[in-house]
Amino acid sequence: MDTLHVAIFMLLICICQSDDRLTPAKPLIFPGDKLVSDDGTFALGFFSLTNSTPILLYLGIWYNNIPERTYVWVANRDNPITTRSASLAVTTNTSSLALSDSKGHILWEATTTRSNATAGAGAIAMLLNTGNFVLRLPNGRDVWQSMDHPTDTILPGFKLWTNYKNHTAARIVAWKGPHDPSTGEFSLSGDPDQWGLQIVIWNGTNPSWRSGVWTGGTTASLTKYIWSEIIDDGEVISATYSTTSGLLTHWKLDYTGNVSFRTWSNESSTWTRAFQRPGYGCLHYGACGSFGYCDITGSVQQCKCLDGFEPINGFSLNFSRGCKRKETLKCGGGEDNFLTLPGMKVPDKFMYIRNRSSEECADECIRNCSCTAYAYANLRTILTTGDPSRCLMWTGDLLDSEKAGDMGENLYLRLAGSPTYPDIGHNKEILRKVDLGHFNTFHESWDQNLELPNISFEDLTFATNSFNDTNILGKGGFGKVYKVGTLEDGMEVAVKRLNKDSEQGIEQFRNEVVLIAKLQHKNLVRLLGCCIHGDEKLLIYEYLPNKSLDKFFFDCEMKSVIDWPTRFNIVKGVARGLLYLHQDSRMMIIHRDLKTSNILLDAEMNPKISDFGMARIFGNREQQASTKRVVGTYGYMAPEYAMEGIFSVKSDTYSFGVLLLEIAWNLWKDGMARDFVDKMIRESCLDSPNARPHMSLVVSMLDNEDMPRPRPKQPMYFVQRHYDEDERQGSESSTNNASLTALEGR
Numbered sequence: 001m002d003t004l005h006v007a008i009f010m011l012l013i014c015i016c017q018s019d020d021r022l023t024p025a026k027p028l029i030f031p032g033d034k035l036v037s038d039d040g041t042f043a044l045g046f047f048s049l050t051n052s053t054p055i056l057l058y059l060g061i062w063y064n065n066i067p068e069r070t071y072v073w074v075a076n077r078d079n080p081i082t083t084r085s086a087s088l089a090v091t092t093n094t095s096s097l098a099l100s101d102s103k104g105h106i107l108w109e110a111t112t113t114r115s116n117a118t119a120g121a122g123a124i125a126m127l128l129n130t131g132n133f134v135l136r137l138p139n140g141r142d143v144w145q146s147m148d149h150p151t152d153t154i155l156p157g158f159k160l161w162t163n164y165k166n167h168t169a170a171r172i173v174a175w176k177g178p179h180d181p182s183t184g185e186f187s188l189s190g191d192p193d194q195w196g197l198q199i200v201i202w203n204g205t206n207p208s209w210r211s212g213v214w215t216g217g218t219t220a221s222l223t224k225y226i227w228s229e230i231i232d233d234g235e236v237i238s239a240t241y242s243t244t245s246g247l248l249t250h251w252k253l254d255y256t257g258n259v260s261f262r263t264w265s266n267e268s269s270t271w272t273r274a275f276q277r278p279g280y281g282c283l284h285y286g287a288c289g290s291f292g293y294c295d296i297t298g299s300v301q302q303c304k305c306l307d308g309f310e311p312i313n314g315f316s317l318n319f320s321r322g323c324k325r326k327e328t329l330k331c332g333g334g335e336d337n338f339l340t341l342p343g344m345k346v347p348d349k350f351m352y353i354r355n356r357s358s359e360e361c362a363d364e365c366i367r368n369c370s371c372t373a374y375a376y377a378n379l380r381t382i383l384t385t386g387d388p389s390r391c392l393m394w395t396g397d398l399l400d401s402e403k404a405g406d407m408g409e410n411l412y413l414r415l416a417g418s419p420t421y422p423d424i425g426h427n428k429e430i431l432r433k434v435d436l437g438h439f440n441t442f443h444e445s446w447d448q449n450l451e452l453p454n455i456s457f458e459d460l461t462f463a464t465n466s467f468n469d470t471n472i473l474g475k476g477g478f479g480k481v482y483k484v485g486t487l488e489d490g491m492e493v494a495v496k497r498l499n500k501d502s503e504q505g506i507e508q509f510r511n512e513v514v515l516i517a518k519l520q521h522k523n524l525v526r527l528l529g530c531c532i533h534g535d536e537k538l539l540i541y542e543y544l545p546n547k548s549l550d551k552f553f554f555d556c557e558m559k560s561v562i563d564w565p566t567r568f569n570i571v572k573g574v575a576r577g578l579l580y581l582h583q584d585s586r587m588m589i590i591h592r593d594l595k596t597s598n599i600l601l602d603a604e605m606n607p608k609i610s611d612f613g614m615a616r617i618f619g620n621r622e623q624q625a626s627t628k629r630v631v632g633t634y635g636y637m638a639p640e641y642a643m644e645g646i647f648s649v650k651s652d653t654y655s656f657g658v659l660l661l662e663i664a665w666n667l668w669k670d671g672m673a674r675d676f677v678d679k680m681i682r683e684s685c686l687d688s689p690n691a692r693p694h695m696s697l698v699v700s701m702l703d704n705e706d707m708p709r710p711r712p713k714q715p716m717y718f719v720q721r722h723y724d725e726d727e728r729q730g731s732e733s734s735t736n737n738a739s740l741t742a743l744e745g746r
């Protein structure tokens, strides 16, 4: 056969084998064949990674539709094929799956429990849309599946289980090198020797990172895209996660021993890595020594000693020897004191004591002089044992703790001192993240009292590809906005990095962030988190796919996309958002920079007001204020504000009027909305603040067509006073002047 014939032959094989299943009559043959899952997401076939001779061939599963070849499973990682052809076949009568080379050597086999050979006849092998490769009997039962034999990747639906009775656990094992899929040094599993679920990265047999101990959450989700479930049946505890379809995500343990959660970004065509452990710093197992802990709540990770302890090495910042007590314990006769350390990832090597109330758990530790600390949680899970308590006790040294902020729990530490019992507060429903811990941190879904999470600068640096310019969504006077493919849970977010020279101090920034976080309205952009790192200040917002309203007005193609009902819906939404700011939220807030570029649109074209950088919060009785520093965007600013620096809710009403004109403008030009403009817009665009309606009236007018409208007053002339350009410094440069000039021309 010449090469053309070989090529045609291979093409034919490809065509007839682009199937999702293998039958005994149709083996998978190298070269040429692959299986593709029904929806096209995954492919299974042969691959090689180097040009070595002889060529090393592997059978594996990868994502079929993305340009970056990414393997999620390898069958024969330690037994590559070295011949020039190979086949994977299902046997007719025994239903096994075997990979053999051209010499007939079997290099890998899917072993099933073949106790009943006749029951196994007629099986087929199928690559499912989930990336799971199964051996399926005619009755639909799967006798083998690749997810029970994972390589280095955890896909949605995969069960990470630990049997804490017979001390076994599911495990993924990293590749040996970037191009070498053979069994590497690093692996990840639940710790089979400890009660409950505690995930560990192992370097050989030594832990190199450890999550916290499960605190009892069962199902959790932070976003509508990703959720997780933990089930404990009193013997086996297992965790799985799921995503909405279309989102490609996985956990991967790489050959350097880091585990990360990765999401495919269609837009940038790369994997975005949103969470990585142990990564840099002191998160390595035991890095801070006995009685030391790694503090990740500050701007830099650092080792510290637990309260009541000091570094053995003095203050050399070398924690390899850990910390020692400042005052030795007296014990006996109840001389000791228990200190509550909130927000901790609790230490390793605990004892689990069953069936204890929180008081009994405390008592157990207080009574026993060798107990150095304890922790307690209520498990919210249906256990066959009917025991919802989780009492943990430590004796001896405390190793590998971490101060993790709201991802942690209370640790009660024994110290010398007068006997006082700790304020346990177990019954208080406080904010706590499910601590699958740091491996998989989600807010528990029953949280009422949601606080804003601190997101680490390290995670944001990863997610934005080190604040790479290619990730920039927009720029303004306050800083740059980056699109982040996904955060640790796969949610798409936008990150605003404030200019380092912004005048706002850390304390002001924090106050503002806390206030904004409390504003919750469907027409306001939601703030999801923040990050303070040295002099860096970052805000994490929900990402809105349809960008800002001005995009639709300044792009000729886009203009026609947004029809009158959509525009009306946008107008109403903005009005409701403003009304909420002005009077329905717990404080009175003046936005001061309302304009089309600050109105973002979600996937359904619902408007959300953004950019509260210049917002002012008013006290209860304050009605108007003045400032020497006029900020805002010329064209949207009310005259009394631009000229005198006086602002009130009515300044926002003025900006709203301008916005309304812009939204209606194109239609007006076409003569379609003349009535609307005549009747309503001019009314809300008046020079005197007193003549402008409150937003509540605007909302009722928009909602209720029959409502009588006040007669508009004749606009007054005003001489535009000159004001210093410098005073506008800090306002976002505006592209909207042009459209307003056009309005004035009419």
Ligand SMILES: *[C@@H]1O[C@H](CO)[C@@H](O)[C@H](O)[C@H]1NC(C)=O
Pocket: 092, 093, 094, 117
């Ligand atoms: C399977 O079938 C082959 C022939 O098709 C036969 O040689 C072999 O013994 C059978 N194996 C079992 C376990 O029944």
Ligand SMILES: *[C@@H]1O[C@H](CO)[C@@H](O)[C@H](O)[C@H]1NC(C)=O
Pocket: 115, 116, 118, 119
């Ligand atoms: C083996 O399969 C046969 C037929 O399906 C069934 O009747 C029998 O109970 C099975 N035996 C075992 C041990 O599973």
Ligand SMILES: *[C@@H]1O[C@H](CO)[C@@H](O)[C@H](O)[C@H]1NC(C)=O
Pocket: 163, 166, 167, 168, 236
């Ligand atoms: C332990 O239990 C698991 C199921 O939870 C089972 O698959 C495994 O074979 C058992 N291992 C041993 C050594 O008993």
Ligand SMILES: *[C@@H]1O[C@H](CO)[C@@H](O)[C@H](O)[C@H]1NC(C)=O
Pocket: 203, 204, 208, 256, 257
């Ligand atoms: C893993 O262990 C080896 C030998 O025990 C050590 O040399 C290496 O530094 C460790 N790697 C990490 C990342 O901990």
Ligand SMILES: *[C@@H]1O[C@H](CO)[C@@H](O)[C@H](O)[C@H]1NC(C)=O
Pocket: 065, 245, 246, 247, 266
């Ligand atoms: C990414 O692209 C794939 C293939 O084009 C598509 O099926 C999937 O829905 C897209 N995912 C997202 C989140 O847009």
Ligand SMILES: *[C@@H]1O[C@H](CO)[C@@H](O)[C@H](O)[C@H]1NC(C)=O
Pocket: 254, 256, 257, 258, 278, 279, 280, 281
């Ligand atoms: C994994 O983390 C270590 C720090 O512990 C870092 O040096 C290394 O570059 C990381 N590996 C990758 C692939 O990012």
Ligand SMILES: *[C@@H]1O[C@H](CO)[C@@H](O)[C@H](O)[C@H]1NC(C)=O
Pocket: 297, 298, 299, 405, 406, 451, 452, 453, 454, 532
């Ligand atoms: C976030 O970090 C700041 C500064 O490090 C700290 O003051 C604040 O309490 C943290 N918030 C939470 C919820 O952990």
Ligand SMILES: *[C@@H]1O[C@H](CO)[C@@H](O)[C@H](O)[C@H]1NC(C)=O
Pocket: 313, 318, 319, 320, 321
């Ligand atoms: C820390 O101290 C230990 C023992 O005192 C010493 O062996 C080690 O080299 C020191 N490490 C560093 C980084 O100074």
Ligand SMILES: *[C@@H]1O[C@H](CO)[C@@H](O)[C@H](O)[C@H]1NC(C)=O
Pocket: 355, 385, 386, 387
């Ligand atoms: C738990 O302890 C209580 C008394 O403290 C006892 O009545 C109950 O039977 C125990 N339950 C279990 C499952 O051991």
Ligand SMILES: *[C@@H]1O[C@H](CO)[C@@H](O)[C@H](O)[C@H]1NC(C)=O
Pocket: 351, 367, 368, 369, 370, 371, 395
């Ligand atoms: C204290 O705890 C240790 C460890 O569980 C145990 O061996 C010892 O018997 C306990 N002592 C008392 C007095 O309960």
Ligand SMILES: *[C@@H]1O[C@H](CO)[C@@H](O)[C@H](O)[C@H]1NC(C)=O
Pocket: 465, 466, 468, 469, 470
């Ligand atoms: C930014 O990202 C692009 C594409 O991913 C890359 O080519 C470039 O080197 C990056 N720039 C920096 C400064 O990292």
Ligand SMILES: *[C@@H]1O[C@H](CO)[C@@H](O)[C@H](O)[C@H]1NC(C)=O
Pocket: 545, 546, 561, 562, 602, 603, 604, 605
């Ligand atoms: C808004 O975004 C959604 C989702 O990205 C998209 O399907 C829709 O076409 C967009 N609408 C407009 C008018 O661009």
